Amino acid sequence: MGIGSYIMIFVDSCLIIAMVVEKDQWHNQSLLLVEDLEKEEKVITEAMILESLNMIGKCKGGKVGRIIFQYIEDNYRIYKAPDFLNRAMKEFIKYDGTLSLADCTAIIAMKDLGICEIYSFDDHFDKVDGILRVN
Template sequence: MTAAVDTSVLFAHRSAHDEFHERATEIIGGVDHGQLPELHITDHVLAETLNLLLNKGTHRKATQTMDLLIEGSHFRLLHTPKTDFNSTQALFRRHPHLSFVDASIVAYMQRTGIEYLYSFDDDFDSVDGVTRVNSAVDPR
């Protein structure tokens, strides 16, 4: 089983001062140890995470995070195809509370049939077909 992940979890894991740092670290640790589903990370989420780390942290923290996600055996980095981009535009127009990146996550999940999303962002709660998980639990 796989799940998608939002920037909020990845950023909180790498930012010790984030209010969700402890929960995010438990989630990422569970994924690393194979206790939680493999996480799919879209290129939009990766870019948003690295940019946040660069702006609120350091270049080194951003590059270390990039390397950890690329090398991690339980993380899958994915390119967003044009079909997802088209769906993202429609979702972004329909859901004013979603950022463009959040809409792209939903588009990816809809296309691939992924139901579960690890995220601390409750804006996803109003999107049909998305079940948000905000702690280190296995939704299987």
């Protein structure tokens, strides 16, 4: 469901990492996808931010990580909810660890917000009913 004329889209950490890390195999594709997202309400969880910034910091340094954190704060809705991590852990168990706990936070946020699309290069989201992966 969208707010106003916006459609909410969930953004996976791999898209943010690929956008910043030029050596990432998905870098060029990520830049095209980010253009598509300009007019959409982008949603992310804190777990996805942690995944993104850990890798960006490793590859590009802490200062770049801080810039990306500020970009996310300014341009994304960071989803939080009561009992969020416990619900994500139930998804984690459901998928027997084949999805990371961070990925399971994405599933919970998407269910809570009625989001059907995730921008991601990770095909493990393809096994989740009700989620369409855009790449």
